[in-house]
Amino acid sequence: MIEVNDKKFKTFEKTWSNEEGIRGFFTLVNNQPLGKRFMGTAMVFFALGGILALLMRIQLAVPENNWLSPLTYNQFFTVHGSTMMFLFAVPFIEGLALYILPMIIGSRDVAFPRLSAFSYWLYLFGGTFFFISFFTGDAPDSGWFAYTPLSGPKYSGLGLDFWVLGLALVEISGIGTGIELGVTVLKMRARGMSLNRLPLFAWTILVVSIMIVFAFTVLLMATTLLEMDRMLNTKFFNTDFGGSSLLWQHLFWFFGHPEVYIMFLPATGIISSIVATFARRPIKGYTYVALAIVITGFVSFGLWVHHMFATGLPELANAFFTGASLIIAVASGIQVFAWIATIWGRNPAFRVPFLYFIGFLVNFVAGGVTGVMVAVVPFDLQVHDTFFIVAHFHYVLIGGVLFPVFGGLAYWLPKITGKMMNERIGKLSFWLTFAGFNITFFPMHFMGFLGMPRRIYTYPNELGLGELNMLSTIGAFILGSGSLVFFYDVIKSLKCGAPAGNNPWGARSLEWSLSSPPPIYSFLTPPHYQEKDGEFDETHRPQGIVSEVLTAAPTTWRATPVTHALTAEVEAIQWLPGPTWLPFLSAVVLLITFLGMLLKLYLLSAFSFFIFVGLIIQWLWPSMSPKIQQEALALEEITGVTLRPSGTKSTVWWGMLGLIIVLTMGMGSLFFSYFYLWLYSDMWPQGNLSVPDQKLFLGASALLVLSAPLMFWIKREIQTRKSRHIFIAALLNFIMVSLALIIYTWDVLKLPFDPTLNAYTSVFYSIYWLIMGFVVVDLGICLSVMSRIGTDKKIEFPGFLLHSQIANMFASFLGLVAIASWIVLYLAPQII
Amino acid sequence: MNNLKITLIAFLGSILWVIHFMSIYAFAEFGCQSNWKWTSGVIMGITFICFLLGLFSIYKSYKVSQLISKETQSTLYFLAHYGIINNAVFTFIMIYQSVPVFYFRGECL
Incomplete structure (x- = not known):
């Protein structure tokens, strides 16, 4: 054990602690409190969504009931579905991962702590924004999938704008947390936790x-297009003007089906943790389970059309999606068999988390089997839009997600709070949930077969489904009471639960080596991960110079080691930010921007957006003080490990890669929309228009293409420490990009049509606006590189090379986007 | 052989599947809509090429796995072996998914 003196320990602890009082509430950026906030907020939304579900079940308990009006029923199922999908399941899992993942992989925090805080505030604001629609008296009523034209300007009001804009905030939050968690798993693992030792939850x-x-990103783009149709009168989804309702469905379900697996896969990670612990051995077939997780991730993007089998797409295309839908069941099956093999002959203890695993297994397999059934087109056409589908997806989502979430909470809550939950109450909660769930949803399979349509507020007595519906309603209340008992158990354990100790389950993974609750910095000494019999060897003590030097250190700033993405060898020491107002303020200002758009106060919107950009610049501006820089240099000398990582050693590089993928998907969605609209148009461009003159676009694009090699040259000069002429080169680059923006703006102003004319002009302008937005971002990056060169002529400290690498990545991306946009907008219509 | 190359080879089958799937979907949707008579033929051709590339990816990851020592390079060894199974599975998926094209034989319906 490495000795730490008391004074050093106290200073270290203070550095990691949050500020006191209300100030601390808004400025904290640590993963643990933010994870708890995510989970707590998600549970509030879960309760609200659950109440709506019970109200709907009351309405359906008897035939020809008028307790809820058709409109109110539509609003309830819309808000219920949206809440559970967007505001509960994904954010809860993100919160759990935010809290527990760094401990599982041996890190002191996540890769970008301020981004976690920003994501949380956006989620809270987005969710609240979304629920405000109820008080406008005009709650959204077009389903959680918001099919057009029901969600278009003609058939829905202000409530849907709240829904779309609230959702956009939640989506940005989700993307932020996604990048955050991905980079954390890749780069923040403990030394020794190589890819082949990565815990399955982390996989x-x-x-x-x-x-x-x-x-x-695709959903964010789709909702942006929908809001543009609603606010700016564009015509993406307006069939009268060459738009397409099916385009919305394609974009929505390209997100919507992977969304199911985005919720389900972490749930399987939770289950793997529980099963390994209670079977007292590692999961069987580790490589195959890891493979199944990756296959599921890939193939889930090839299923979206199975939500659209009834829309009249070519049968040949449908058949390919049937194939993918069947294959993904095999991938899920691999995991199921691995869990069964793991518990086989092990006599596991039937404690509450394990019971939830059993509940999950039974229900999820049932949901999976009906999933295979609906993957077959003829069957799907028979049961489409019936209660059979309602039963199927609830078996998948409640069975496959809610049971693991409750199991995971029962499993990790003793670590989080330091208190055990009550076993008897826990078991009662489980049996109520299990029984209630099956009583509610199993009869729905039969109701669906017998013709009970979904999304309809009542049903005729002659259908003979009164008894089954009553049974479902009773089951729903039993299910609700199961959740209530679970929450009661959580609260009771907080107040008077028995002390949990460090490892109440006898688990063998890294997080259980910490105290319960863990200290805010998680690891006083960065761990060195060693395995014995395929599990974490707790007897192995950290060793190596980095662990030694970083024990209770640095004392005045936060830091954690960064390791190689594959081998987990230490590559660098990462500076981490402390408490700051920036995430909260940025989220508030972004909220005001959205609010301005909603209320058509465009000046307010533009003003707050400029403030937002200013805050982001301040956020991204290197904030290591000269004193910390000196300390960092000293630490570098002792450890021989860099504190100024660049390239793939830096978390920022990976973050930038994530951002570029986001932007590529955004532009890709528009390109898809362009060709899809073209495919179903009699002529292209629509409305007897001709393709605009391309000279200016080509000129501006050429400047962007030329900017990429120039930026590459600047990066190389910095890399080789040749500082000659780089300021002039950076200035030239800045001028080129500025000129490109001016030319684009000039061109777009003199286009011979406006964006509201038809779907072609709408998509044309959107691609144009997006590329201009990218150029503005590039301009900011160029400006920052230039100012860094100007202020730091010796090119010495930190992140200077990294800065130019980031700029180079973005310039190359922009060059490619410019070429692709020219091909799509100008070349393709001439040659096809 | 560097880490990036081994990683890419391990995921070659997955990348091929993405390209194959996007292509056959695009040809099915766009080809059928435009009544293009070569739709099925092109899909079969794409599948055949991807199948050959898939076989190549299995062979390549097998060759890589032979060059790596399990004791001293355990991560890369894992990745190479992972690659063999991954590439084999995705090659199978490509074939499996494309089977319907033989049933439709030029008809889009």
């Missing part, structure tokens, strides 16, 4: 974080 979070980045 699932890694895969899901990548999925979030791909899927959520």
Whole structure:
């Protein structure tokens, strides 16, 4: 054990602690309190969504009931679905991962603590914004999928604007947390925790974080287009003007189906943790389970059309999606068999978390089997929009997500709070939940077969489904009471639970080596992960110079080691930010921007957006004080490990990669929309228009393409420490990008049509606006590189090379986007 | 052989699947809508090429796995072996998913 003197320990602890009082509430950035906030807020939304579900069940308890009006029923199922999908399941899992993941992988915090805080505030504001729609008297009523034209300007009011804009904030929050968690798994693992030793929960979070980045961006783009249709009168989804309702469905479900696996995969990670602990051995077939997780992540993006089998797409295309839908069941099955093999012959203790695993297994397999059934087109056409589908997806989502979430809470809550939950109350809660769930949803399979339609507020007596519906309603209340008992148990354990000790379950993973509750910095000494019999060897003590030097250190700033993405060898020591107002303020200002748009106060919106940009610049501006820089240099000398990582050693590089994927998916969604609209148009461009003159676009794009090699040259000069002419080169680069922006702006102002004319002009302008937005970001990056060169002529300290690498990455990306946009907008219509 | 190369080879099958799936979907949706008579033929051709590339990816990851020592390079060894299974699975998925094209034989319906 490395000795730490008391004074050093106290200073170290103070550095990691939050500020006191109300100030501390808004400025904290540590993963643990933020994880708890995410989970707590998600549970509040879960309760609200659950209440709506019970109200709907009361309405459906008897036939021809008029207790709720059709409109209110539509609003309830819309808000219920949206709440459970967007405001409960994903944020809760993100919160759990935010809290527990750094401990599982041996890090003191996540990769970008301020981004976690920013994501939390956006989630809270977005969720609240979304629920405000209830008080406008015009709650959204077009389903959680918001199909157009029901969600278009003609058939829905202000409530849907609240829904869309609230959702946009939640999506940005989700993307932020996704990048955060992905980079954390890749770069913040303990030394020795190589990819082949990565705990399965961390595998699932890694895969899901990548999925979030791909899927959520498409939804963000789709909701942006929908809001543009509603506010700016564009025509993406307006069929009278060449738009397409099916385009919305394609974009929505490209997100919507992976979303199911974004919720389900971490749930399997939770289950793997529980099963390994209670079976007292590692999960069987580790490699195959890891493989199944990756396959599920990939193939989940090839299923979206199975939500659209009834829309009249070509049968040949449908058949490919049937294939993918069947294959993904095999991937899920691999995990199920691995869990069964793990518990086989082990006589596991039937404690509450393990009971939830059993509940999960039974219900999820049932949901999976009906999933295979609805993957087959002829069957799907028969049961489409019936209660059979309601039963299927609740078996998958409650069975496959809620049971593991409750199991995971029962499993990790003793670590989080230091108190045990009551076993008897826990078991009561489990049996109520299990029985209530099956009583509610199992009869729905039969109701669906017998013709009970979903999304309809009542049903005729002659259908003969009164008894089954009454049974479902009774089951729903039993299910609700199970959740209530669970929450009661949580609160009771907080007040008078028995002390948990460090490892109440006898688990063998890294987080259980910490005290319960863990200290805010998690690890006083950065751990060195060693395994014995395929599990964490708790007897192994940390060793190596980095662990030694970083024990209760640094004392005046926060830091944690960064390791290689594959081998987990220490590559650098990462400076981490302390308490700051920036995430909260940025989120508030972004909220005002959205509010301004909603209330059509565009000046307020523009003003607050400029403040937002200012805050982001301050956020990104290097904030290591000269004193810390000196300390960092000294630490570098002792450890021989850099504190100024660049390239793939830096978490920022990976964060930038994540951002570029987000932007690529955003632009990709628009390109898809462009070709999809074209495919179903009689002529292209629509409305007898001709493709605009391309000279200016080509000129501006050429400048962007040329900017990429120039930025590469600047980066190389900095890399080789040749400071000659780089300021002039950076200035030239800045001028080129500025000129490109001016030319684009000039061109867009003199386009011979406006964006509201038809779907072609809408998508044309959108691609144009997006590329201009990218150029503005590039301009900011160029400006910052230039100012860094100007103020730090010796090119010495920190992140200077990294700065130019980031700029180079973005410039290359922008060059490619410029070429691709030219091909799509100008070349393709001429050659096809 | 560097880490990046081994990682890419391990995920080659997955990347191929993405390309294959996007291509056959695009050809099915766009080809059928435009009544293009070569739709099925092109899909079969793409599948055949991807199948060959998939076989190559299995072979390549097998060769890589032979070059790595389990004792001294355990992570890379894991990755190489992972690659063999991953590439084999995705090669199978590509074939499995494309089977319907033989049933439709030029018809889009």
